[in-house]
Amino acid sequence: MADGASRPIRAALWPALVLIALLALAPALSIWLDDPFTVKIATRIVIFAIGAVALDLTLGYAGLVSLCQAAFFGVGGYVVGILAWHQANSEAVLAGWMGSSELALTLPLAFLVAGLFAAAVGAVSLRTGGPYFIMITLAFNQMLYYGAVALQKYGGDDGLQIINPLTLFGYDISNRYKFFYLALTMLLATVLLIDRLARSRFGVVLRAAAVNETRAIAVGVAPWPYRLVAFAITGALAGLAGALLAASQQFISPADMAWDRSGDFVVMTALGGVATVWGPIIGAAAFIFTELSLSSYMQHWQLPFGLIILAIVLLLRGGLAQLVDLARGAKKGGEAVHD
Amino acid sequence: MTDVLEVRNLYKRYGGLVATNGVNLSVRPGEMHAIIGPNGAGKTTLISQLQGMVRPDAGEIFIDGVNVTATPAHQRAGLGVARSFQIASLIPDFSVLDHAAFAVQAQLGHSFRFWRRADREEILLAPAREAVEAAGLGARMHSPARDLSHGERRQLELAIALAQRPKILLLDEPMAGMGKQDGQRMTQRLADLKGRYSMLLIEHDMAAVFSLADRLSVLVSGAIIKTGTADEIRNDPQVRAAYLGHG
Numbered sequence: 001m002a003d004g005a006s007r008p009i010r011a012a013l014w015p016a017l018v019l020i021a022l023l024a025l026a027p028a029l030s031i032w033l034d035d036p037f038t039v040k041i042a043t044r045i046v047i048f049a050i051g052a053v054a055l056d057l058t059l060g061y062a063g064l065v066s067l068c069q070a071a072f073f074g075v076g077g078y079v080v081g082i083l084a085w086h087q088a089n090s091e092a093v094l095a096g097w098m099g100s101s102e103l104a105l106t107l108p109l110a111f112l113v114a115g116l117f118a119a120a121v122g123a124v125s126l127r128t129g130g131p132y133f134i135m136i137t138l139a140f141n142q143m144l145y146y147g148a149v150a151l152q153k154y155g156g157d158d159g160l161q162i163i164n165p166l167t168l169f170g171y172d173i174s175n176r177y178k179f180f181y182l183a184l185t186m187l188l189a190t191v192l193l194i195d196r197l198a199r200s201r202f203g204v205v206l207r208a209a210a211v212n213e214t215r216a217i218a219v220g221v222a223p224w225p226y227r228l229v230a231f232a233i234t235g236a237l238a239g240l241a242g243a244l245l246a247a248s249q250q251f252i253s254p255a256d257m258a259w260d261r262s263g264d265f266v267v268m269t270a271l272g273g274v275a276t277v278w279g280p281i282i283g284a285a286a287f288i289f290t291e292l293s294l295s296s297y298m299q300h301w302q303l304p305f306g307l308i309i310l311a312i313v314l315l316l317r318g319g320l321a322q323l324v325d326l327a328r329g330a331k332k333g334g335e336a337v338h339d
Numbered sequence: 340m341t342d343v344l345e346v347r348n349l350y351k352r353y354g355g356l357v358a359t360n361g362v363n364l365s366v367r368p369g370e371m372h373a374i375i376g377p378n379g380a381g382k383t384t385l386i387s388q389l390q391g392m393v394r395p396d397a398g399e400i401f402i403d404g405v406n407v408t409a410t411p412a413h414q415r416a417g418l419g420v421a422r423s424f425q426i427a428s429l430i431p432d433f434s435v436l437d438h439a440a441f442a443v444q445a446q447l448g449h450s451f452r453f454w455r456r457a458d459r460e461e462i463l464l465a466p467a468r469e470a471v472e473a474a475g476l477g478a479r480m481h482s483p484a485r486d487l488s489h490g491e492r493r494q495l496e497l498a499i500a501l502a503q504r505p506k507i508l509l510l511d512e513p514m515a516g517m518g519k520q521d522g523q524r525m526t527q528r529l530a531d532l533k534g535r536y537s538m539l540l541i542e543h544d545m546a547a548v549f550s551l552a553d554r555l556s557v558l559v560s561g562a563i564i565k566t567g568t569a570d571e572i573r574n575d576p577q578v579r580a581a582y583l584g585h586g
Binding site: 204 | 390392411412413414416417421422424428429430431432433437440441442444445446450451452453454455456457458460463499503
């Protein structure tokens with residue numbers, strides 16, 4: 001038997017690639033339906049999928065429930081927004097630099113700044129564990145949220161409008177189809193990165209320590225530094241997703257950083273299936289579709305939505321990804337009869 | 340030659356209970372040293388202090404002449420201390436080979452390696468397979484831990500400890516809860532490992548202990564009342580009164 005020959009589908013990469021390929025058809029569908037709204041929804045799904053796949057490194061693989069994902073998401077959004085604001089207003093950010101609306105520069109910056117914020121938050125939060133970790137990440141989320149509210153210069157509570165057109169390598173990308181493919185490329189990169197990380201020695205430590213910290217320590221690995229790096233990577237990618245959201249809607253506001261948005265990310269990841277790279281993509285899509293369709297029927301759409309999530313979590317312990325396992329399991333059982 | 344493990348005057352107290360009461364102990368290179376004692380004598384607490392999960396109140400612990408009394412558990416593992424747990428401490432999703440490979444990985448320095456697939460790194464897998472074979476689990480190489488029987492889980496505990504390439508093996512009741520056949524097989528396996536590793540063995544199975552150990556120490560109420568060869572222990576009136584008489 002070859003190593004890894006019987007790798008379960010949950011750990012496989014290809015379902016994520018299939019989902020991304022399907023998403024890539026969204027602009028065609030949008031044109032065919034003559035409905036520009038379709039590609040807008042698809043862009044939103046892709047952006048939130050980046051945040052959810054990234055969160056899975058911390059939540060699914062490292063087993064740490066963080067309620068700070070929206071804050072890092074917002075930090076990334078504000079990096080893009082603030083730098084564009086400075087350029088539009090010809091006011092120096094620092095040392096005579098007038099800001100930028102060039103995404104080839106501001107997206108990596110958003111990634112970096114959010115990653116640094118996450119490293120700082122993680123360094124403190126990871127000193128705790130279990131429910132305390134959840135509470136302290138929630139507290140940091142609220143701190144950063146009110147930090148954004150306090151940015152009076154950049155719109156405060158009302159949020160920050162991006163008035164100048166954003167570019168990528170000098171090309172205008174306000175075209176929603178072009179922008180969609182930019183976001184989809186970032187999702188693909190995120191999926192490939194998280195998949196590699198999860199299978200590397202680094203990922204082995206995260207996965208082992210998530211389930212049995214005593215064992216990890218007994219063989220000689222203290223999980224703390226690995227968890228910190230995972231938390232920072234998760235935050236950095238959230239920042240990238242937030243930057244894309246800000247760019248796609250030409251707007252970012254503290255509402256995008258609210259703590260319930262952090263809860264949404266946890267729901268997306270758990271709904272789709274933790275510790276898979278493709279579950280969170282399904283989770284993000286299901287979340288945004290359900291939010292959209294239920295909210296058009298009723299104002300209090302969260303109530304039936306909550307019931308749906310409850311049902312999924314209770315019936316499918318592994319999230320929506322488990323449906324595939326179940327289908328395959330049934331098939332396998334059928335084959336076994338013939339053996 | 341320095342002792343691989345040396346314990347001087349170790350004390351540990353939990354409230355009114357003295358779990359470790361002035362223990363002195365040594366394990367020579369290549370020796371199998373067994374600790375026997377009635378339930379509640381403080382055997383597992385002693386092992387936990389040697390591994391570093393529990394801090395002693397007083398006393399000193401040396402590994403290969405290095406004072407490790409204040410060294411945290413994960414660093415002691417790096418210095419060559421491996422422990423098999425009395426209650427198997429495993430990762431249900433990980434295969435047998437994954438467990439051993441993780442132990443090998445932990446010995447190879449830091450794990451900030453982000454790109455190569457760990458399950459294809461021969462540098463991890465080759466020593467891991469060897470350890471699994473040595474523990475007699477070769478046939479279950481790719482089974483997830485959750486599918487293993489009780490006896491196989493005990494074997495996996497041993498495989499993980501061996502994969503650490505330890506200077507000293509701390510074996511906490513490796514035969515506990517095993518059936519007669521499994522127990523005999525484990526005894527044979529430990530006999531095969533004898534001389535290649537320095538071992539500190541805690542075990543209830545008296546027949547196994549007396550056949551395996553070079554030296555034995557009898558732990559009663561946290562204190563060692565006698566250390567000696569199997570014959571010396573068997574014939575010691577104090578030991579008979581305190582312990583063997585009840586067995």
